Amino acid sequence: MAQKLSHIPVDVLVHIEEHMDDPVVLLDKYNKVLWANKKTHAILPEHFFYDKTIIDLVHFFIEDEHTLVQFLSGAYQDMKLHGPVLTYEVKPGTFICYKNIPDDHKLFWVTGLENFSTKERLLDEMEYKRIFHQVFDAILIYNSDGIVMDVNTAVCEMYKTDREQFIGKNMFSLFPHQTITDATKIWKDFLKTKQIEGLYKFKLSENEYRYIQFKGRADFAGGNHLGILRDVTNSYLAERALKKSELQLRTVFNSSIYQILLLDDDFKIITFNQGAFGLIYQQVSLDFGIGRSIWEYFPEVFRKQCEAHKTKFLKGESLNTDFYLDFDSNQQWYAASLVPALDDKDELKFISLTLHNITARKTNEEALKKMNFELDSFVYRASHDLRAPLRSVLGLAQLIDAENSKEQIHKYVGLMEKSIQKLDSFILDLTNFSRNSRLDIIIEEIDFNKLIDEAMDNLQFMDKASQVKVIREFDTGLSFYSDQIRLSVILQNLLSNAFKYADKSKTESFLKIRISRQDANLILEFTDNGIGIIDAYIDKLFSMFFRASQDSYGSGLGLYITKQVVEKLGGSIQVKSVYQQGTSFLVKLPYVSNRNL
Amino acid sequence: MFPKKIVMLVDDNDTDNFIHRRLLELTGFCEEIVVKNSGKLALEYLESLIPTPEKIPELIFLDINMPVVDGFVFLFEFGAFSDEIRNRAKVVILTSSDNKKDIDRIVDNDYVVHFITKPLSEEAIEELKKVL
Structure with missing residues (x-):
């Protein structure tokens, strides 16, 4: 007998003797019994199993002829796989188990219902735990009192703490930023709707917050509930930053003192700011809105300039020009700046049109032009009128030089005085003029x-x-x-x-x-x-x-x-x-x- | 051909008219001097000479800055006279203006033969003689 068992390690047999309460036999590859444990010896006479096959043993356990025939004709197919073990319920509460071990040997044993289900559950749990801890999602198991039963490794990694810190605590301790009222309401809703869905925030460290999306479903694991936590911090913050910058841009866009319109490549309105609305809707046309062509509101001259610039817009070149709008009684001048926006493929996405009322500047320019013109003509006339009497005096001085008659010379001096008086009075005029505007x-x-x-x-x-x-x-x-x-x-x-x-x-x-x-x-x-x-x-x-x-x-x-x-x-x-x-x-x-x- | 027979001075400044008349007399530039102290009077005088063209001045000294009918207006009206008058009377601008715009405008005119800055002097008359 010892020889037959030569390649079965003795410690395996010892292990079976120590740990298995059930009768166990060792079979060779032909299903012939090689060895039986003490329990087997206790219930069966030795001749009953030595040199017998599994069939003889099964016959012993299955007394009912019919069942025996069934088992024998298709037992292997009916056997259920419980992990690496095949089982067959030979009579209510009694299972025979069959397990392959190395070197084509098999173990065969008979066990009761109680023992079997414990073993089966242990096997199930092992499998479940393996999956539970290996999945990437963070999973939380909680009971109907909201107490955490278990968390998986992903949860521990997410919260950078041990599993023991969670178990037995109220599940809302995972989301400390919830107020008790909120938590109570959420829990009530959960009991009613059998689900929770929400975004929660917790403080990971002094400066680091995490945003967790939590989805819970009721009645998952044997009366317990299951929740999945997902760390959405990055996408949440990115989305929030985007919303914020969008809001900022929108605010700037709308509060601009300029009138801004975004146009497509056909000069149709994509969007517009408050200023543009104020100008066009309130002053030009009530028939105003997205999708309309700006040429319904702006003059032909401006249109021609923009159309002529169209190919340059496609190359990213902007256009600066001005035009005026005729309102009931006055003309309003606008500086227009058209800037094309190209995407990373150099395709024209839209054109921004910024308008700025420059009427005051235009008016000043005109006034300045007029003033310059007046100043020019003033200088022209003044220089002439200042020179004329002086040139007369010069002429008289030359005459005196050529004159002999004292009487004539006297007359020339009189004329000189007259010219000088005239010059003096002109200078006085100029002084008065300047004083009036200055003093x-x-x-x-x-x-x-x-x-x-x-x-x-x-x-x-x-x-x-x-x-x-x-x-x-x-x-x-x-x-x-x-x-x-x-x-x-x-x-x-x-x-x-x-x-x-x-x-x-x-x-x-x-x-x-x-x-x-x-x-x-x-x-x-x-x-x-x-x-x-x-x-x-x-x-x-x-x-x-x-x-x-x-x-x-x-x-x-x-x-x-x-x-x-x-x-x-x-x-x-x-x-x-x-x-x-x-x-x-x-x-x-x-x-x-x-x-x- | 000197001396000229009749010369006309057109200037609103009586002092200058006096100076220029005296200088033309002293240099023996002409036999007779007619003085008109406004452009309007000068035009009227020329018009009155239509029946007697031989009395039309051979030379007109014309100031630019004059009230109402200034030098430019005078030249414009002068252009409307008959060929006979226009061919006989040559215009010399005599002004205290040395404004470039004025000079350019005047020099382009067909009837203007010379430009002198006031006052008229012996040297200026010698220069003028060379041009005529």
């Missing part, structure tokens, strides 16, 4: 008699000054405050005009100055019987460098300056004239009766 207004009480006296004093050298009778008619009790220097500029210019354009053909020339108060205004009226002004020149009378008369020797600045000064004082000036009869200037100034006003 602050100083308010003092005005003594009209004194100012007129001074003006006449300054003008006494004029040819006809002494021939014109100046009549003063002032209202009594006038107490008028104004800027003395500016007022004397007005008086001096109007007086000098009356003297210059007095009509020699009339027996008596006069200038009547009437000063009166009319409500809130002070009225200065200068009426003369001079040569008058023909109607055609009346409109241009106050223009810079305008000289209406063939006989004018003035700078053409006098009335221009007078008007500027009057307007600076907040007043107005008007002229009425009848050719060859006389002229009347009407100056209206706000009546100021107190220096503090």
Whole structure:
């Protein structure tokens, strides 16, 4: 017998003797019994199994003939595989088991129901545990009280802690950022709907939070419930960052003071900001929205520029231009900037159109152009008028050089004086002009008699000054405050005009100055019987460098300056004239009766 | 051919007219000098000479900066006169302006033969004689 068992390790047999309570026999490859354990010896006489086959043994255990036939005719096919062991329930509660071991030997044993199911469960559990810990998903098993029964290795890795830390605790301790109220509600919902789904946050370390997506399903493992945890931190944070940057961009887009539209390659609107809505919908057309062509709203000139630039857009080149929109009563200028957006394959994705109202800038530009033009012509005229008297003096000096007659020379000197006076008065005009625009207004009480006296004093050298009778008619009790220097500029210019354009053909020339108060205004009226002004020149009378008369020797600045000064004082000036009869200037100034006003 | 028979001065500045008349007399440039102190009066005078073309000045000294009818307006109106008048009277600009724009505008004009900056001097008259 010992010889037959030669290649069966003795320790295997010892192990069987020690651990198996059931009768066990060892079979060779022909299913002949080689060895039996003590338990077998205890229930069966030796001759019953030595040199017998498995059939004889089975016969012993299966007393029922019918069952025996069944077993014998197809037993192997009916045997269930329990791991590496084949089992067959020969009678209720009694199983025969059959297991291959190395060298074509087999073990055969008979066992009861109780023993068998424990063994079977142990085998099942081993298999389940192997799978449970090896899967990549983090799995949580919890019972109907919400207590954690088990977690797998993936959960431990996710939370960087041991399995023991979870087991026996409330499952919501995995999600510490849930409030108790939230947890209670979630749990109630779970009991009702048999499922939980949510996103939870927990603090992994001082600066590190993890976002966990949890899905739980009820009644999975023998009355327990199963949940899967998924760490979605990266995608959650990326999504949140994207949403945030989208919100930021949207905010910037909408709060921009510019009007912005995104257009497709056919200039149709993809989207637009608040500013664009405000401009187009509120001012151009109620028929406005995504998908519309911008050419329904913007002018043809602009369209042509954009169409002409189309191939350049495809190459990524932007276009800057401007155009205007005609609103009811005014023209609004817009600077337009079109920037194409290409993707990484250099294909045009959209064109952004940014509009910016530049009406104010345009207006300033126009005003500046006008000012420059005026300045140019001013310098041109002023330089001429400054030079002309000097060139006269030069001519006279040359004549004196060639002249012998003392009488003639005397005459030349007189003419020189006249030229110098003219130059001086022109320079005075320029000074007045510059002072008016530059100096602050100083308010003092005005003594009209004194100012007129001074003006006449300054003008006494004029040819006809002494021939014109100046009549003063002032209202009594006038107490008028104004800027003395500016007022004397007005008086001096109007007086000098009356003297210059007095009509020699009339027996008596006069200038009547009437000063009166009319409500809130002070009225200065200068009426003369001079040569008058023909109607055609009346409109241009106050223009810079305008000289209406063939006989004018003035700078053409006098009335221009007078008007500027009057307007600076907040007043107005008007002229009425009848050719060859006389002229009347009407100056209206706000009546100021107190220096503090 | 000097001296010229009749010469006209057109300038709103009486002082300059006086200077220029005196200098033309002193240099014996011409036999007769007509002075008009506005462009309008000068045009009217030329118009009055249509029946007597022999009295038309051979030379007109013309200022540019004058009120109402300035040098440019005068030249424009002058262009409307008959060939006889236009062929007889040559125009010399005599002005204190040395503005380039003015000079360019004037020099392009068919009737203008010379440009002098005020005041007229003996040297300027000698120069003018060479041109004429």
